Amino acid sequence: MSQKLILDHVDKVFGDGESSVKVLDQVSLEVKAGEFVAVVGPSGSGKSTFLSIAGALLSPTRGRIMIDGSDISQVTEKKMNRIRLKKIGFVFQSSNLIPYLTVRDQLLLISKLAGSSNNKAEQRAIDLLQRLGLKHRMNSYPQSLSGGERQRVAIARAWMNDPEIILADEPTASLDSERGRTIVKMLADEVKSREKAAVMVTHDKRMLDLCDRVVYIDDGKLSELT
Structure with missing residues (x-):
């Protein structure tokens, strides 16, 4: 299987001099086509920064980010925008739909x-x-949808440009256990059936059995759990 996403010895430092803070420390991760990886860790451990760098929202201070074989570590902002639109689908904690x-x-x-x-x-x-059971809601506005429906719309939006990589940031946080599991199962099925690569940051340990691997981040360092 080909590697869709590679983080290679990535550091991220915010600030300068004595006031600088290293949020990621030599983080390396490879995610293959058809693989669904969960990232867990305490609050303030670097999870959000990790996902932002993997998704080309932030550039690393040091190290490389490879997306579908191309190094995007130091590309221009214009090219970064194209990569995000064409290669990456984001699913956020709240659906972030336009009202x-x-x-x-x-x-x-x-x-x-x-x-x-x-x-x-x-x-x-x-x-x-149709696939996500929302065709009957296509002309509805977000305020008329349930929490689970809004999150399914967010998933459809993330998949719209058929991205190679799916990144999910606490996608079940606003959902009950049953609806949350439905959402994560949809993500897992998409990864397997269409050979995508996915990374999900989560606090919800009940969802981890749906993932292929679990990695742990703390104090900006990444380690493999399973």
Whole structure:
């Protein structure tokens, strides 16, 4: 299996001189196609910074980030934006849906930003909503959806541009156990069936059996658990 995501001896330091803080310390991780990895650790351990760097939202102070074979560690902001749109799908703790857009338009906006054709995007949106059991909600606004429905819309949005890598930040935090497990199972099934690579930061240990590996982060250092 090919490696979709590689973090190679990554450091992240915020600030300068004596006031600087090292948030990530020699972090290395490889995630293969078809692999779903969970990252666990206490609050303040570096999980959010780790995910931001893996998702090209932050650049590392040192080390390399490889996405689908390309080193993105020091690319321009413009190229970074293209990588995020084309290669990476984000699922956040709260769904972060735009309140004045319908479910359908949440998805079409992502394709528009990536420059996809309208007809193909429309069909892609319908297919995704059908897969996630939301086709009947395509003209609804976020305020009329349940918490589980909003998170499924967020997943559909993350998948809209068929990314190689899926990054999820506490995707079950606002959901009860049953709905949370449904969401994580959807992510796991997508990873396996379509040979994606996924990393999920979570506090919810009840979801870890759905992942292939679990890594632990504390004080900015990463270690393998399973």
